[in-house]
């Protein structure tokens with residue numbers, strides 16, 4: 001365990017030094033890999049390559065795997081049908097990665113420069129420092145981050161034009177002012193990593209500050225029930241959307257759902273209730289706090305849900321009036337491009353941001369002082385391991401590497417914009433048995 005002695009406040013300074021030398025590695029690598037590193041989906045190599053990207057802004061060029069994991073399923077068994085080199089899009093042609101988030105033809109127009117934004121991780125599940133680092137990176141990349149359902153810590157307010165306010169079943173910290181801040185409000189009806197279960201913040205993470213922002217009691221476990229007990233129909237959902245539009249008429253509305261077998265009907269109903277964004281959250285994501293039994297056994301794999309919803313929206317004639325966003329295990333640029341080829345417009349990243357900040361996937365996220373890197377903690381000392389400015393650099397570099405790879409994938413497919421890739425299942429091949 002000697003190598004873990006370097007996990008202390010000097011980490012920030014040491015990583016800055018590593019960054020300036022052009023190779024991004026957690027300082028523990030000087031002493032060998034940390035224990036409990038990775039899993040079959042986030043393999044050691046994917047974690048190392050993400051750290052490299054977070055330090056250099058480029059994918060690794062030393063043979064380290066950075067495209068797929070070893071899950072034996074999901075995005076890992078899909079590949080691209082790249083064209084012969086002479087048919088690639090020439091380097092002289094610009095490639096657009098931008099996507100619009102409002103396709104309804106009315107209301108506020110919002111375009112993000114990259115086909116991804118940061119997903120909800122609540123204050124309480126992660127620290128305020130992590131949330132601010134993600135917001136700063138979103139600012140740098142003309143994209144968004146999301147509050148999750150833990151309320152709005154004060155450090156986020158200066159970035160409110162880059163922050164999606166989430167309204168979820170626990171209604172923790174949901175206030176008129178935080179809805180009015182938001183360019184986009186997200187209703188979280190379910191989370192792909194724990195569909196049908198809701199959320200659970202253990203008492204030892206509910207510090208006085210967390211409790212104050214969540215309008216709760218310190219050191220008491222907090223449950224977000226499933227489902228929203230005020231929503232059992234499209235009409236109920238419409239009332240929710242009307243509530244948001246009354247409080248903040250300019251806000252776009254996103255609806256985050258997991259992937260039950262009738263998710264296509266849910267998506268169409270959400271559109272008719274007024275949603276601008278349908279956010280499908282598959283089961284491969286979640287922090288280490290999400291129960292494995294839920295991740296592995298409930299709901300449809302996201303790679304099935306995306307084409308199902310895309311096709312149904314097309315058959316209803318409304319596909320181009322709604323933005324379809326996919327999340328849940330989107331780790332790499334390859335995952336993102338595959339999700340888009342299956343029918344999504346863009347993706348949401350969650351765990352990838354944490355890995356860029358040093359996460360090793362050790363699965364201790366639910367405990368108050370369980371995260372050795374100060375990410376999924378609200379402990380006042382431990383959270384100081386992350387300097388938001390350093391975190392912004394790491395996440396920005398990771399986003400840069402993702403963008404470089406997405407452009408490369410589009411060039412090899414002979415395309416010039418990410419929008420041209422949407423729904424192009426003919427450009428994918430199944431690698432399985």
Ligand code: SF4
Nearest residue numbers: 359361362363365371
């Ligand atoms: S406890 Fe920290 S390092 Fe471990 S999986 Fe959670 S975020 Fe990652």
